Amino acid sequence: MSGPAGATAILGYNGGQLASCVSFRSGETASSRLRGFTLSAGFGSPHPTQSFWVGGGLYIENASPRIQDCVISGNDAQLGAGVFALGGAPAFTNCVIESQGNIAGVYLGGGLRCESSSPTLVGTTIQGNQASTGGGASFWACNSTLTACTVRGNGGYDSGG
Secondary structure, three states, rough: OOOOOOOEEEOEEEEEOOOOOOOOOOOOOOEEEEEEEEEOOOOOOOOOOOOOOOOEEEEEOOOOEEEOEEEEEEEOOOOOEEEEOOOOOOOEEOOEEEEOEOOOOOOOOOOEEEOOOOOOOOOEEEOOEEEEEEOEEEEEOOOOEEOEEEEEEOOEEEEOO
16 A cells, blocks of 8 residues: 555554554565555564564564655654564665654664664654664664665664664
8 A cells, every 4th residue: 555655544552452553574575565654653562582562663573574655653662662673674765753752761762773684774764762772773783774864853861863
């Protein structure tokens, strides 16, 4: 499905159930695409090996989806309140990952947290997010590529950008 950026919302809080707005965790390839949505009100999913809630807006595990023209805003989780990626090679094009609630408690990656993955971000804005470390984005053991991206106005006790 597609439409203008953020034209249709996918909410994570549905009927009292807390979850990520969207999850890719079945080995999805680059042929899997999410385009033109707003992902909001997500709380996250359990981390596969730790006791953290991760990926309030978008949870990616060992998958390589293409995310385009999406707004990821107003989500909560302990790691990657906006987006959490573990493994795989997700690609983000012309997306906005912004606060209005992307708050990762006291942990890592208010906007984006990537672990052992190879994310590509093109023309993506990461702004106004908060976390203890890596308010905007936090990368661990990653091979990341950012092209023509804007990272601004993020905050954290130990590194805001």
